[in-house]
Amino acid sequence: xxxxxxxxxxxxxxxxxxxxxxxxxxxxxxxxxxxxxxxxxxxxxxxxxxxxxxxxxxxxxxxxxxxxxxxxxxxxxxxxxxxxxxxxxxxxxxxxxxxxxxxxxxxxxxxxxxxxxxxxxxxxxxxxxxxxxxxxxxxxxxxxxxxxxxxxxxxxxxxxxxxxxxxxxxxxxxxxxxxxxxxxxxxxxxxxxxxxxxxxxxxxxxxxxxxxxxxxxxxxxxxxxxxxxxxxxxxxxxxxxxxxxxxxxxxxxxxxxxxxxxxxxxxxxxxxxxxxxxxxxxxxxxxxxxxx
Ligand code: ADP
Ligand code: MG
Numbered sequence: 001x002x003x004x005x006x007x008x009x010x011x012x013x014x015x016x017x018x019x020x021x022x023x024x025x026x027x028x029x030x031x032x033x034x035x036x037x038x039x040x041x042x043x044x045x046x047x048x049x050x051x052x053x054x055x056x057x058x059x060x061x062x063x064x065x066x067x068x069x070x071x072x073x074x075x076x077x078x079x080x081x082x083x084x085x086x087x088x089x090x091x092x093x094x095x096x097x098x099x100x101x102x103x104x105x106x107x108x109x110x111x112x113x114x115x116x117x118x119x120x121x122x123x124x125x126x127x128x129x130x131x132x133x134x135x136x137x138x139x140x141x142x143x144x145x146x147x148x149x150x151x152x153x154x155x156x157x158x159x160x161x162x163x164x165x166x167x168x169x170x171x172x173x174x175x176x177x178x179x180x181x182x183x184x185x186x187x188x189x190x191x192x193x194x195x196x197x198x199x200x201x202x203x204x205x206x207x208x209x210x211x212x213x214x215x216x217x218x219x220x221x222x223x224x225x226x227x228x229x230x231x232x233x234x235x236x237x238x239x240x241x242x243x244x245x246x247x248x249x250x251x252x253x254x255x256x257x258x259x260x261x262x263x264x265x266x267x268x269x270x271x272x273x274x275x276x277x278x279x280x281x282x283x284x285x286x287x288x289x290x291x292x
Contacts, residue, residue: 009287017270025266029284038236064160175274215240
């Protein structure tokens with residue numbers, strides 16, 4: 001390889017908001033045939049908001065919301081932030097939290113005002129011995145609309161379900177169309193529920209979905225595709241995407257994402273949208289053609 005054309009390519013990329021961290025990433029980009037893409041924060045804005053509060057067991061909307069929000073205050077998770085924002089929007093006073101723990105990819109649990117509170121996926125509540133069947137139909141309907149359903153348990157019983165909706169980034173559709181036109185296979189990867197993920201994938205024309213993937217297993221999906229002989233780019237923004245970014249042939253972080261993701265990636269898209277990915281691929285093709 002001629003370092004000079006690579007240097008020029010890296011410089012050109014920087015002008016377009018494509019930060020190349022290692023030269024290999026730029027070299028490999030033209031050979032990529034599969035894009036694994038994180039849903040939340042990469043395809044979507046990653047700033048969900050609470051759109052509905054459904055209650056069970058005789059609780060009121062505000063009771064459910066303010067206990068859940070009190071617990072979620074200490075979490076950085078976008079879903080947690082949305083719950084807190086909704087409680088603030090409703091001017092709810094948040095009770096005292098005496099215990100809080102946030103199992104990754106599952107939710108939050110702790111004590112608020114002396115009450116035991118759990119907030120998270122249906123599976124997380126079930127793991128803790130809380131029946132969620134009463135809310136199954138409600139939750140499934142919300143998911144089919146593309147919302148994430150978050151369950152809230154109060155003192156061991158189901159208290160409510162929150163619907164959280166996230167908007168698809170304006171640039172996502174065009175970026176995916178450009179990548180598909182170049183023959184790329186696109187796989188959505190998410191920790192979110194399969195119904196929600198499939199609903200959003202459907203809007204974007206994505207037919208391959210890997211959902212309900214726990215954070216520490218995201219890299220396994222990338223490794224499996226590589227073992228099948230695919231040349232894989234992984235695009236993500238979160239702390240939980242970092243191992244998958246590192247496992248890919250080319251890791252691509254969103255500039256809007258976490259530092260850990262950026263450090264694990266070979267390329268960072270400063271504008272945080274996927275149109276940069278198609279441009280990075282074109283740039284790679286030009287650089288490599290120069291070298292050959
Ligand atoms: P994603 O891949 O969509 O960013 P995560 O792996 O972070 O998702 O989380 C997977 C699922 O775990 C979420 O869809 C949600 O159901 C639940 N979850 C994780 N963290 C929290 C939290 N702090 N509050 C509520 N639910 C959470
Ligand atoms: Mg994400």
